[in-house]
Amino acid sequence: MDYLLEETVPMADLKKFESKYNDEIQTQGRASSTAQFEYAWCLVRSKYSADIRKGILLLEDLFKNRDESAKQDYLYYLAIGNARIKEYQTSLKYIRALLQIQPGNRQATDLEGVVKKKMERDGLVGMAVVGGATLAFGALVGVGIALAKSK
Amino acid sequence: MASASSSSSSVTPYNYSYIFKYIIIGDMGVGKSCLLHQFTEKKFMADCPHTIGVEFGTRIIEVSGQKIKLQIWDTAGQERFRAVTRSYYRGAAGALMVYDVTRRSTYNHLSSWLTDARNLTNPNTVIFLIGNKCDLEAQRDVTYEEAKQFAEENGLAFLETSAKTGEKVEDAFAQAAKHIFQSIQDGSLDLNAAESGVQHKPSGGSKSHSLTHDSAPKESCNC
Ligand SMILES: Nc1nc2c(ncn2[C@@H]2O[C@H](COP(=O)(O)OP(=O)(O)OP(=O)(O)O)[C@@H](O)[C@H]2O)c(=O)[nH]1
Numbered sequence: 012m013d014y015l016l017e018e019t020v021p022m023a024d025l026k027k028f029e030s031k032y033n034d035e036i037q038t039q040g041r042a043s044s045t046a047q048f049e050y051a052w053c054l055v056r057s058k059y060s061a062d063i064r065k066g067i068l069l070l071e072d073l074f075k076n077r078d079e080s081a082k083q084d085y086l087y088y089l090a091i092g093n094a095r096i097k098e099y100q101t102s103l104k105y106i107r108a109l110l111q112i113q114p115g116n117r118q119a120t121d122l123e124g125v126v127k128k129k130m131e132r133d134g135l136v137g138m139a140v141v142g143g144a145t146l147a148f149g150a151l152v153g154v155g156i157a158l159a160k161s162k
Numbered sequence: 163m164a165s166a167s168s169s170s171s172s173v174t175p176y177n178y179s180y181i182f183k184y185i186i187i188g189d190m191g192v193g194k195s196c197l198l199h200q201f202t203e204k205k206f207m208a209d210c211p212h213t214i215g216v217e218f219g220t221r222i223i224e225v226s227g228q229k230i231k232l233q234i235w236d237t238a239g240q241e242r243f244r245a246v247t248r249s250y251y252r253g254a255a256g257a258l259m260v261y262d263v264t265r266r267s268t269y270n271h272l273s274s275w276l277t278d279a280r281n282l283t284n285p286n287t288v289i290f291l292i293g294n295k296c297d298l299e300a301q302r303d304v305t306y307e308e309a310k311q312f313a314e315e316n317g318l319a320f321l322e323t324s325a326k327t328g329e330k331v332e333d334a335f336a337q338a339a340k341h342i343f344q345s346i347q348d349g350s351l352d353l354n355a356a357e358s359g360v361q362h363k364p365s366g367g368s369k370s371h372s373l374t375h376d377s378a379p380k381e382s383c384n385c
């Protein structure tokens with residue numbers, strides 16, 4: 012399972028989806044959500060944390076501003092990206108938001124297990140969740156509930 | 163990623179001698195994730211959401227007297243994931259290409275899946291055709307004979323399975339491994355080639371290239 016957090020994107024693929032994203036911005040002023048998601052999905056699998064952080068920003072933008080129907084994809088890769096840069100609390104927050112949309116989603120519960128195991132290994136278990144994270148979590152859960160109701 | 167490589171090797175001996183990388187591909191809803199789950203957990207998931215991106219599973223099996231660890235990437239069939247999931251094809255030793263025997267459209271799309279598989283893997287990659295949901299005989303839309311002929315024309319191994327009852331699921335994964343093992347033995351699969359999708363354990367601790375996609379050295383993770 013840990014493989015999901017450790018496999019890395021081939022550089023050639025990262026470059027390919029980066030150009031596709033940039034080309035769309037140049038020609039249309041804005042990238043399609045597909046191109047942005049593809050690029051972000053590659054970025055969060057990069058071995059460089061700067062790339063991962065960039066991927067997270069792109070996913071946050073998608074989550075806030077784009078297709079309702081793909082929210083679970085964005086949340087899942089936000090959780091993966093944050094776990095890869097050891098932002099475990101943030102990762103768990105996104106996993107819980109995903110579970111609000113799709114209760115019992117196995118990919119989400121599996122990932123939750125991996126992240127918790129990592130935290131244990133890094134000695135982070137029992138660490139208090141700080142105020143800011145709790146607030147953000149509350150906000151996301153709100154979105155999740157609203158989404159679940161709108162179905 | 164490379165649990166198999168580096169640090170743990172000196173402490174814990176491997177309880178397998180090879181690692182084979184597999185991918186599972188095919189249209190959405192044909193039962194790829196259920197096949198993986200049935201194979202790794204021996205359980206059927208009746209209500210299963212679409213895969214987001216890729217899923218991953220492992221299991222150690224014994225084939226021809228060898229313990230082999232299968233590392234399986236189960237790709238999402240939904241169109242919006244397809245471009246990126248292609249990067250997981252690289253370095254696969256085995257590809258399970260799945261259609262749903264009750265939905266002809268999933269069978270009709272096989273040639274496009276096959277083209278991708280052929281273009282993105284290496285010539286020794288074993289491509290295994292799987293007609294899933296064979297428990298739903300009354301709703302069958304593709305006959306065994308027809309698919310068998312397609313498989314023969316394209317040089318593929320073929321089985322019908324049911325991820326629900328478990329029928330032939332084990333065989334599909336194991337027979338693919340047997341084919342791969344044969345090509346190692348007869349020398350047609352070069353273990354030292356990058357992207358062979360196979361790692362030999364006792365000697366080679368450091369060959370993790372086929373797993374990382376990119377040859378980044380990684381920490382061991384004991385999984
Ligand atoms: N009767 C029967 N149903 C099955 C079988 N395999 C899978 N299903 C059902 O088919 C549906 C889709 O199965 P999945 O395993 O999620 O399909 P998938 O190929 O992984 O789909 P994507 O992740 O979207 O690509 C689920 O509701 C399963 O319960 C089978 O062998 N028999």
Ligand SMILES: [Mg+2]
Pocket residue numbers: 194195196211212213236237238239
């Ligand atoms: Mg699936």
